[in-house]
Amino acid sequence: MKKTLLTLLVIAALLLLGWFLFMRESTTDVTGPTDDDQVTSTDDGADDEDEDEEPIRSIGESANGNEIRAYTFGDGDTKLLFVGGIHGGYSWNTSLLAFELIDALEAGSITLSDDVEVTVVPVVNPDGLDAVVGTTGKFAANDVPAGVDTVPGRFNGNGVDLNRNFDCDWQAEGVWQQQSVSGGTGPFSEPEAAAMRTFVETYSPDAAVVFYSSAGGVFASNCHDGVSTETREILNVYANASGYAPYESYDFYEITGDFANWLASRNTPAISVLLTDHTSTEWTKNRAGIEALLAFYADEA
Numbered sequence: 008m009k010k011t012l013l014t015l016l017v018i019a020a021l022l023l024l025g026w027f028l029f030m031r032e033s034t035t036d037v038t039g040p041t042d043d044d045q046v047t048s049t050d051d052g053a054d055d056e057d058e059d060e061e062p063i064r065s066i067g068e069s070a071n072g073n074e075i076r077a078y079t080f081g082d083g084d085t086k087l088l089f090v091g092g093i094h095g096g097y098s099w100n101t102s103l104l105a106f107e108l109i110d111a112l113e114a115g116s117i118t119l120s121d122d123v124e125v126t127v128v129p130v131v132n133p134d135g136l137d138a139v140v141g142t143t144g145k146f147a148a149n150d151v152p153a154g155v156d157t158v159p160g161r162f163n164g165n166g167v168d169l170n171r172n173f174d175c176d177w178q179a180e181g182v183w184q185q186q187s188v189s190g191g192t193g194p195f196s197e198p199e200a201a202a203m204r205t206f207v208e209t210y211s212p213d214a215a216v217v218f219y220s221s222a223g224g225v226f227a228s229n230c231h232d233g234v235s236t237e238t239r240e241i242l243n244v245y246a247n248a249s250g251y252a253p254y255e256s257y258d259f260y261e262i263t264g265d266f267a268n269w270l271a272s273r274n275t276p277a278i279s280v281l282l283t284d285h286t287s288t289e290w291t292k293n294r295a296g297i298e299a300l301l302a303f304y305a306d307e308a
Contacts, residue, residue: 066128067202070164073133073143075202079126080112081119085304088212089127089297090203093170093266094219095135096160097285099151101218102136104288105129106145108297117298120305126210131199131266134164148286157285163199167191170219170262172200173269175230181263190264203266207273214241215277216300217267218293222259223283224252225296230272237276241300245278248299249292 062079069075091105092098106129111117119125130136133143139160140146151157161183163169171181171190181190195201214237225246227234234242234255246253257279262268270277280296282289 066206067198069132069134069199070167070197071134071137073137075128075131075133075199077126077128077206078109078112079124081121081124083119083121083123085122085307086124086126086210086212087300087304088207088210088215089125089218090131090215090266091128091218092130092132092136093217094161094168095130095132095163096137096139096151097135097157098218098220098282099136099140099146099157099160100148100282100284100286100288101220102130103146103148104218104282104290104293107288107290108293111294117294117301119301123301123304125301126212128203128206131203132163132169135160135162148288162188163197165189165191165197167197169197169199170266171264172197173204173264173266175265175268175272176262177264182260184260194264200266207270207275212275214300214304215267215270215275216245216297217277217279218282219279220282221284222281224254224281225249226257226267226279226281227253227255228265228267228271228277228279229256230268232271235271235274235276238271238278241276241303242278244299244303245280245296249280249296251280251292251296 064077065074066077067075089105089108092102105127109127109129112125130143137143139155139157140150142150161168166189168181168183168188168190171188172195174194177194178190179192181188191197195204225242227238227242239255242253267277267279280293
């Protein structure tokens, strides 16, 4: 009798041990992958999320508190900067051109080599653009009211011509065509110019293209040291591809505090592309120039 009872107890213990081991193994299976697998899965998801994010960042604010944004594409070692909207609503088509470039880069219709990174600042003067278009974001040509006076849109919220506020031959009173304009109280006195200075010093572009209107040409930058060899090269690359005439100097009237010339003072090759009028982006011409410039720096890299 005792042997029978002992045998039953042993069998019960074995059954209990088997049930425990079975449940432990089942629970481990339910929890999914190992710790190593979990880390790998999380990293992959983060990478995918980063790739899908729109590459926008704020680089400062205007005198009226409007945001100034930069859009970056690619991650190559050669950094190219494209800038529009320094004269806000007066040259609103330069911002529209910059947004067309952003759209083409986002859609992949303009492709970048692995060696090149592009940053576009489409609206340096959002106050001036807002005065004419009524928006500081993306807009269309038909958003500009027909017959509207765009001259007030040339200046920022403090009434300063931002392209007279940079530190190359700065003067408190600058010239625009036949009239005097404010250059601010000193170089970089305006928050927009100060934001661009900080951004350029941080980003350190290898070359820059600045869109203005209107004269219909490509102009080299220079701040007393002559036109650099690389500036002359990209001047001709852009001009030959776009069909704009190239100019090594701007001789229509004296320019003080110019952004592109300030870039030259920092030994950053820079060209100014002046659209032919104040309404067209001349996208076909400028796309050809932009793609030629991208190819030039891809080959250089």
